[in-house]
Amino acid sequence: MYICSICNCFLAYKQDEIYKYPLREGEQLNFLTFKMIENCKEDQFKKYDLFSHLYCKFCDQEIGMRIGKDFSIYKCQLQESLGSINIGVYSLKQELLQKISQMLDKTCYQCYLQPLLKKELTNVQIIPNVNAAIIIHQVESRVLLLGKNGLYNDLAQKLWKQTSGNVLLILYDKEETNQEELVHNLATQGEQPQIAELFQSQNLVFFTKLLNLNSILQKYFAKSYNQCYPIDIVKKEEDVTNEKCLLLTYYYQRYKQIDHPTQDDKLTLSLIKQSRKQLKFECKVQ
Ligand SMILES: [Zn+2]
Incomplete structure (x- = not known):
């Protein structure tokens, strides 16, 4: 890049x-x-x-x-820039992990996959040496994602610390959803206001198809890059x-x-x- x-x-x-x-x-x-x-x-x-x-x-x-x-x-x-962005990708669905890794192949991102198991979610070993992370979740019946009883609460906290906030939560839903409404519902159900905050800061995105993944990720990682490498402006007018x-x-x-x-x-x-x-x-x- x-x-x-x-x-x-x-x-x-x-x-x-x-x-x-x-x-x-x-x-x-x-x-x-x-x-x-x-x-x-x-x-x-x-x-x-x-x-x-x-x-x-x-x-x-x-x-x-x-x-x-x-x-x-x-x-x-x-x-x-030769520095690459290393991304840890986490999901309960093996096929979503595979798709993401295929899409990020041949880009400047190095991607490391970590399949998750529901019963081990409170004690996930996180991937070392990454500067960004993605959690991709397929929207089904369960809606408690973050917060006290959230599925990904422990993981998200660890990743947040590890990457200084470069965590992207992707909600994958085959049906077209009203995003604002879903965010509102998720945020008010089961004490997880974090969902609304993430949505606002663009750390939460929705996918119905994985086709548009690339353009969304490009924007997200452009933003992440600026966070990973804080800008030190030396005024040097060329x-x-x-x-x-x-x-x-x-x-x-x-x-x-x-x-x-x-x-x-x-x-x-x-x-x-x-x-x-x-x-x-x-x-x-x-
Ligand atoms: Zn500049």
Whole structure:
């Protein structure tokens, strides 16, 4: 995964990278392009929804541009993080564990599975050396999950301590449920207000299919990453004028080469031109 080179916050996954062919053979591009990016803000150009400048949400540093659907980030503002997130996954259902592990295969997450037995829930040996944990529970008749008499009370407490709160509780239900209502019912039944708190802090999510698992986990772990590695912001403003120039030139050439441009392509090209003019003007003033 990639993190901000100034504040170390999580920005993008390696698997979301789109490879861009340079204009000339052997040429090195000064940016990397992604399908999506986390923890970033866009500026006012957004009114056209085709072009905007991107800023890191945590340190405010300008990190790149969005042109069309491309999120292009200057290489000097990115850093590849080699530290992996190790996740302990717990469930009473063996097949849910298998599914999660398949889905997290080939991602930057290392996943360790722990099948649970109902009769041993008060004394679970937790997986050592992890920085996040998932408990996945299939919603059936029993609804006491946390709190004094909750199924996962001991486990959740241990995991909470172990991971400094990076615990995700997944309630898996084959039927579509009214989430707010279920949370309210769970929270008020059997003294388990923790359920409502977890829901609010996004440490509790619902799944009806395991298909959408990936996108939810990505958001969750992006958040976890920031908690695992607390942000220490050193104000270090990078001058990105040169990076901006190179990026705009690249896209200007690319859009000019389109044979049958759509209305959107034409508008994007004009926004790129406008931004280049502005940049040249700023450089002259300095
Ligand atoms: Zn940053």
